[in-house]
Amino acid sequence: MKKTLKYCYKILQLSWAANKFYAILSIVGTIYQSTLYPFILVIVLSNLLDRLGKHSIVTISDLSGLIGVFIISTLILMVITSYLETQSVLLDTRMDNYIDLQIQKKLTQLDPATFENSEFQNLLSQLEGVKGTIGVNVMRITAFIDSIFKLITASIVVSMTFPLFVPLMLVAVIPSFFSLDDYRNKVWKYFVEERSLLVRVSQYIKNLLSQDGTSKEVVIYKSGDVLYNKVKEHQKSYIQKFTKASEAGLPSVIGTRIIEFLAFLFTQFLNLKAVLAGSLGIGQFTLYFQQTQNIMLGAHGILDHYSSINMRNKYIEKYFEFMAKERIIHSPIDATPIPKEPLPPTIEFKNVSFKYPNTKRYILKNFNLLIHTGEKIAFVGENGAGKTTLIKLLLRFYDVTEGELLVNGVNIKHINLEKWYAIIGVLFQEFIKYQFTFKENVYFGNKKEANNLELLKDAIKKSGADEFVRDLPLKYDQTVGKMFKEGIDLSGGQWQKLALARTFFKNAPILILDEPTSAIDAKAEYEIFERVQELQKDKTVIIISHRFSTVRNADRILVLDEGRIIEEGSHELLMKKKGLYAELFNIQAQGYK
Ligand SMILES: Nc1ncnc2c1ncn2[C@@H]1O[C@H](COP(=O)(O)OP(=O)(O)O)[C@@H](O)[C@H]1O
Numbered sequence: 001m002k003k004t005l006k007y008c009y010k011i012l013q014l015s016w017a018a019n020k021f022y023a024i025l026s027i028v029g030t031i032y033q034s035t036l037y038p039f040i041l042v043i044v045l046s047n048l049l050d051r052l053g054k055h056s057i058v059t060i061s062d063l064s065g066l067i068g069v070f071i072i073s074t075l076i077l078m079v080i081t082s083y084l085e086t087q088s089v090l091l092d093t094r095m096d097n098y099i100d101l102q103i104q105k106k107l108t109q110l111d112p113a114t115f116e117n118s119e120f121q122n123l124l125s126q127l128e129g130v131k132g133t134i135g136v137n138v139m140r141i142t143a144f145i146d147s148i149f150k151l152i153t154a155s156i157v158v159s160m161t162f163p164l165f166v167p168l169m170l171v172a173v174i175p176s177f178f179s180l181d182d183y184r185n186k187v188w189k190y191f192v193e194e195r196s197l198l199v200r201v202s203q204y205i206k207n208l209l210s211q212d213g214t215s216k217e218v219v220i221y222k223s224g225d226v227l228y229n230k231v232k233e234h235q236k237s238y239i240q241k242f243t244k245a246s247e248a249g250l251p252s253v254i255g256t257r258i259i260e261f262l263a264f265l266f267t268q269f270l271n272l273k274a275v276l277a278g279s280l281g282i283g284q285f286t287l288y289f290q291q292t293q294n295i296m297l298g299a300h301g302i303l304d305h306y307s308s309i310n311m312r313n314k315y316i317e318k319y320f321e322f323m324a325k326e327r328i329i330h331s332p333i334d335a336t337p338i339p340k341e342p343l344p345p346t347i348e349f350k351n352v353s354f355k356y357p358n359t360k361r362y363i364l365k366n367f368n369l370l371i372h373t374g375e376k377i378a379f380v381g382e383n384g385a386g387k388t389t390l391i392k393l394l395l396r397f398y399d400v401t402e403g404e405l406l407v408n409g410v411n412i413k414h415i416n417l418e419k420w421y422a423i424i425g426v427l428f429q430e431f432i433k434y435q436f437t438f439k440e441n442v443y444f445g446n447k448k449e450a451n452n453l454e455l456l457k458d459a460i461k462k463s464g465a466d467e468f469v470r471d472l473p474l475k476y477d478q479t480v481g482k483m484f485k486e487g488i489d490l491s492g493g494q495w496q497k498l499a500l501a502r503t504f505f506k507n508a509p510i511l512i513l514d515e516p517t518s519a520i521d522a523k524a525e526y527e528i529f530e531r532v533q534e535l536q537k538d539k540t541v542i543i544i545s546h547r548f549s550t551v552r553n554a555d556r557i558l559v560l561d562e563g564r565i566i567e568e569g570s571h572e573l574l575m576k577k578k579g580l581y582a583e584l585f586n587i588q589a590q591g592y593k
C-alpha cells in the first residue's frame with residue numbers, strides 16, 4: 001500500500017516534470033468532467049423536478065438561478081472537454097519524450113562495466129514498453145482520484161437521508177476487488193514478460209529479414225518462410241495462453257458484479273418505498289438513485305484502479321530501478337595528478353590478476369608488464385587470449401582484482417578518469433560509424449578542436465581517408481552511411497580509415513588500436529599498422545591483432561596466451577627463437593605472399 005502510493009507520487013512527479021501545470025489541469029479537468037459536472041447537473045435537475053412537482057405556479061424567473069448554474073457549469077465543461085480532446089495526444093507525447101530523455105541521459109552517465117552486465121541488458125530491454133505503461137498509470141491515477149471524489153460527494157448526499165446505503169454498497173464491492181485482483185494476477189504476465197518476449201522475437205526476425213548482411217542469406221537458404229512461421233507460431237501460442245487466462249477470470253468478475261448490482265437494487269427498493277410513502281419528492285428520488293449508483297461506481301473504481309495501478313507499478317518499478325543505477329567505477333574525488341614527466345607516461349601492470357565481476361575464472365594471473373614512454377607495443381594472440389581485457393583494465397573500465405596498474409607510478413585508481421582519457425586515443429574493433437557528415441566523424445574525436453581545419457586535414461591524410469573523400473559529392477560535408485536519405489555508404493575499409501582519422505584527430509600521447517582492422521585483409525592491416533607506427537613517432541602506441549604477420553614493425557611484440565605472456569621481443573628476435581611466434585608468423589604470412 002505504502003509502496004503503491006509512493007510510486008503513484010513518483011509517477012505524478014514525472015507527469016509534472018513533463019507537462020508542468022497542464023498535468024494538474026488534466027487531472028482536475030477529468031474530475032470535473034466525470035464527477036463534478038454530473039453532480040451539479042443532478043442537483044439542478046432534482047431541484048427542478050421537485051419544484052415542478054409541487055403543483056404551485058412556477059415562472060421562468062423563479063428558475064433563473066438553476067438555469068444560470070446549468071449554463072455556466074456546462075460552458076466550463078465544454079472548455080475542459082475541448083482541452084482534453086485536443087491536447088491529450090500532445091501531453092502523452094511530451095510525457096514519452098521526457099521519459100526517453102531521462103533514459104538517454106542515464107545511459108550517458110553509466111560505464112562500460114555496467115553495459116557488459118547481462119542483467120543490465122535484460123533490464124534495459126524491458127524498458128521498451130515502460131513509457132506507455134507510465135502514461136496509462138497517469139490515467140489510472142487520475143481515475144483513482146476521481147473515484148475518491150465520486151465516492152465522497154455521493155456518500156455525503158445519500159447519507160443525509162439513507163445512512164445505511166454507504167456501508168452496504170462498500171461491503172458489496174469488496175468481492176469485486178478480489179476477483180479483479182485475481183484476474184490481473186493471472187493475465188498480467190501476458191501484458192509484460194510474455195509480451196516483451198514476443199516483441200523481441202518479432203523484432204529479431206524482422207531484422208534478419210530486412211538487414212543488409214542477413215537478408216541475403218535468408219534469400220539463398222529460403223529461410224524466409226521458416227522465420228515467418230516462427231513469428232506466427234509465437235503469436236498464436238501467446239494469444240491462446242492469454243485468452244485462456246483471461247477467460248478463466250471472467251466468471252468470477254461477472255459474479256461479483258452481480259453482487260454489487262443486487263445490493264444496489266436493494267437500496268433502490270428502499271428509495272422507491274420512501275417515494276411511494278410520500279416522504280421523498282420525485283427529484284430527490286432521482287438524486288438518490290444517481291448518487292447511490294455513484295457510491296457503487298466510486299467504491300468499485302477506487303478498488304479497481306488501485307489493483308490496476310498496483311500491477312502496473314510492478315513493471316514501472318523497472319524504470320525506477322534503472323534510474324537508480326550507479327556507475328560501477330567512480331573517478332576519485334581527490335585525485336592524484338598524473339606526473340607530467342615523462343609524456344607519454346609509462347604504464348605498468350604490477351602483479352595484476354583479474355576476473356570479470358560475478359565470474360570465477362581468472363583472465364589474467366600475476367601479469368607483469370612495463371610499457372616505456374613512446375614505446376610501440378604489439379599484443380598478438382588468439383581470440384580470447386585476454387588482449388582486449390588488458391585494454392579495458394588500462395582504461396579502467398574495470399578495476400584489477402589483485403595487484404596494481406600504475407601510470408607514471410601513480411595507481412590508476414587515484415587518477416581522475418577524465419584527465420586520463422584526455423591523453424588516450426582508442427580505436428576498438430566495434431568503432432562507431434556515425435551516420436552524420438564525414439567531417440563530424442572526425443570531429444567527434446576532439447570537439448574542442450572542431451574548427452581546426454589544419455588538424456582535420458592532417459588527420460584525414462594520415463589515416464588515408466583523403467583517398468576517398470575526393471570522390472564524395474559533398475566532400476567533408478557529405479553525410480555518410482545509409483540511414484539517412486542523403487547519405488552515401490562507405491566500404492568497410494573506408495569506414496576504418498575514417499575512424500582512424502578520428503583517433504588521429506584527438507592527437508593524444510597514447511594511441512591504442514584494438515583490432516580495428518580485423519575486418520579487412522591482412523595486407524591492408526599491415527599497411528595501416530605500419531603507417532600508425534611511422535606517423536606516431538613520439539607517442540606510445542599499443543596495437544592489438546590476432547594476426548601475427550601484421551605487427552612486425554613494433555618495438556616489442558608480446559605473444560599472449562590465456563592471459564600470460566609466452567613470448568616477448570622484437571620481430572627479429574622472436575623469429576630467431578623459432579617459437580610459437582615464428583611458427584604462426586610463417587603460416588599466416590603465406591596468406592599474402
Ligand atoms: N564482460 C565479460 N564478462 C565475462 N567474461 C568476459 C567478458 N569479456 C571477455 N570475457 C572473457 O575474457 C576472456 C578474454 O577475452 P578478451 O580479452 O576479449 O580476448 P581477446 O581480446 O584476446 O580476444 C575470454 O575468455 C572472454 O570470454
Ligand SMILES: [Mg+2]
Binds near residue numbers: 387388389514515
Ligand atoms: Mg579483443
